[in-house]
């Protein structure tokens with residue numbers, strides 16, 4: 001009664017009643033930046049501290065990709081990058097590093113150690129450029145089981161230099177039923193060296209394994225699943241079929257996967273079948289349409305962040321075969337114009353929102369009470 005009198009009085013006097021202020025929800029924001037089938041994934045904790053995983057492509061693409069990472073950093077209000085993990089020494093992962101370092105201070109450089117796949121560009125970068133860039137900062141060679149300090153997050157290195165953690169994470173360690181049907185894969189030398197990180201923010205859990213390949217996925221996940229389950233699986237080695245075995249993808253039971261593929265890199269049928277059949281997967285989000293998926297295997301366009309500069313008027317139903325590495329295949333459709341990220345905003349209760357910056361499509365994933 002007293003409240004209704006106060007309400008009537010307030011109405012009569014034209015006074016705004018005091019209301020409970022909404023408590024601002026502080027989120028972990030993850031920007032999956034489009035670097036055209038390379039990797040650049042930026043984590044920004046509510047504390048303002050940041051972790052960037054990889055810096056996009058080398059050569060003429062380095063300026064473009066560093067600018068795209070800067071756009072995400074600015075959107076997040078960053079004036080520095082606190083931690084930069086370079087997962088491995090391939091040009092689609094360290095390529096924009098020097099350009100980025102010229103644009104924003106980077107305080108801590110993390111990598112797996114020396115390059116093990118001799119390549120002129122990587123070797124020259126490691127001999128001449130990288131030491132100069134990290135000389136004024138902190139440089140760490142990542143070790144499995146070590147933590148990277150990001151206030152408000154728990155960031156654990158789970159793979160580096162071909163070595164995986166040996167102990168299961170708390171609550172994990174159960175038998176992995178996919179191990180018995182595992183088929184070993186082939187790979188180059190550097191992909192299996194990838195620094196892999198497992199990040200938790202309250203009850204929210206995500207993992208980014210760089211370009212870790214199938215045989216290392218097996219070492220990490222078999223015979224027992226040392227990781228457990230995750231809410232979001234990031235990276236997926238661009239959706240390439242030398243990675244993404246069931247021992248990893250199905251056992252992690254991600255609710256959402258975000259694939260950093262290119263227009264003609266990753267998204268092959270084998271990978272898409274593994275993802276589409278992954279238990280508990282609610283959605284796959286992609287950085288690009290992939291011609292290697294065709295309409296047969298792709299997800300709806302609302303879950304895809306980028307289109308080529310020349311918009312595709314039609315997409316073939318059938319997937320096209322991936323061009324062999326180093327082949328003289330015609331160039332993939334170019335995308336040097338406006339690039340869009342996919343953003344994850346995660347809350348400590350385990351709920352999260354994923355947004356496609358191209359079309360504004362956003363989806364809420366409520367906290368699950370049934371997951372461990």
Ligand SMILES: [Zn+2]
Nearest residue numbers: 038090092211
């Ligand atoms: Zn790569």
